[in-house]
Amino acid sequence: ENGGYTVEYYEQNEVRIDWEAVPEELETGAGWYRAVQEAYMQAIPEAYTQVPEEQLPRLTQMCRNHPAASLNEATAYIIEVLQSQTSYTLTPGRAPLNEDIVEYFLFDSHEGYCVHFASAATLMYRMFGFPARYASGYALQPADFVQQQDGSWAAEVTDESAHAWTEIFLEDYGWT
Helix, strand or coil, X not given: CCXXXXXXXXXXXXXXXXXXXXXXXXXXXXXXHHHHHHHHHHHHHHHCCCCCHHHCHXXXXXXXXXXXXXXXXXXXXXXXXXXXXXXXXXXXXXXXXXXXXXXXXXXXXXXXXXXXXXXXXXXXXXXXXXXXEEEEEECCCHHHCEECCCCCEECCCCHHHXXXXXXXXXXXXXXX
C-alpha cells in the first residue's frame, strides 16, 4: 500500500528439490531447470574463485604464506586476520589514489566498515580456492518488523540498514 518492496522468506527445507519426485505439473520445466542448475554448478568453481593477484601482491603473499586445506581452516584464518589486524569504523577515510582498497585496508589503514571487511573476506576465500561472492543489501532484525492488519509483516528500511557481506558456496546447500 505504501509502494515498498515485498520479500518472501522460505526455510531451506521448503526449497529443496527432490528430483525423484517432481510433481507432474512441473515435469515439463524440470528438465530445463535441472540443466541450468548443472551448468551453474559447473561454472561456480572457476567464476567465483578468480582474483586479480597481480593487483593484490601483499594479500596474495599473505594467503600463500598461510595455506588453508579446508573451508574451516580458511574461515578461521580470515576471522583471525580481520579481528586481530583491523577495526571497525564508519569513517575510515579515503584510500590513496591508485591504491587497492582491500590492500590499503588490511596493510595500511587497518580501519573500515562492512564493505571493507566483506571485500577482504571474499578475496581471501577465493585465494584459498573456495567459491565466494561479495553481496550488499539491507540487514534487518526480526524486531524491525511490525505485523500488519492483513497478517503480513512490514519493516521500514533506511540507509542505516545498508550492509555488505561475503557469501560462500556450499555444495548441496547453495550460497550462505
